[in-house]
Amino acid sequence: MLLLRYKSFLMANPTKYTIFKTKWGYFGLAAGGKGLLRTCLSCPTCKTAECHLLAGLHNPRFEKNLLKPLQDKIIAYFEGHPAKFATPLALNHLPPFTQNVLTACRKIPFGKTISYSQLAAMIGKPLASRAVGNALAKNPIPLIIPCHRVIRSDGSLGQFSACGGTKTKKKLLDLERKC
DNA sequence: GTCCCGTCCTGTC
């Protein structure tokens, strides 16, 4: 069902993408008609980033200067400069609960962390921490939606589904704390 | 520190 919704969304919104180099490796951005669709975080090679980014996308077209201001912000971010990513996102293909979770997650300030239960409370479902974790696991736009700022209530990191796993999550948090 | 159960959403059949 969800896959069908996602496929029809992609068919209706032909995508453009770009891969660029940052201090942490190659970063990929894919955008559809209504905004940013997907990101791929600090991959070791350009090819890996491309594979992760383009899986399942309909007829993607490479565009070197796609969302250039955002590219510059991301490069600066990995060099240790605080950044706020205000780019419009295309989340319509996701279930409403997931959209709520990801939208609330965007409000977490740079360098701050909150727990899964606090994020659950922000969307009015204080007991849905586990469901919040599920929603974050489906985050197609890591970094821009800062799901790395959501940790467990006992202070441990929890999981991270983007490229690099919990190591990347820890590195991102360390980077933001140093800024 | 570990176990267990409650909670709640999603995906699959």
Place this chain on the structure above:
DNA sequence: GACAGGACGGGAC
């Protein structure tokens, strides 16, 4: 519609 699984929380031991 039912059921199982999951990036969790919190109490009991």
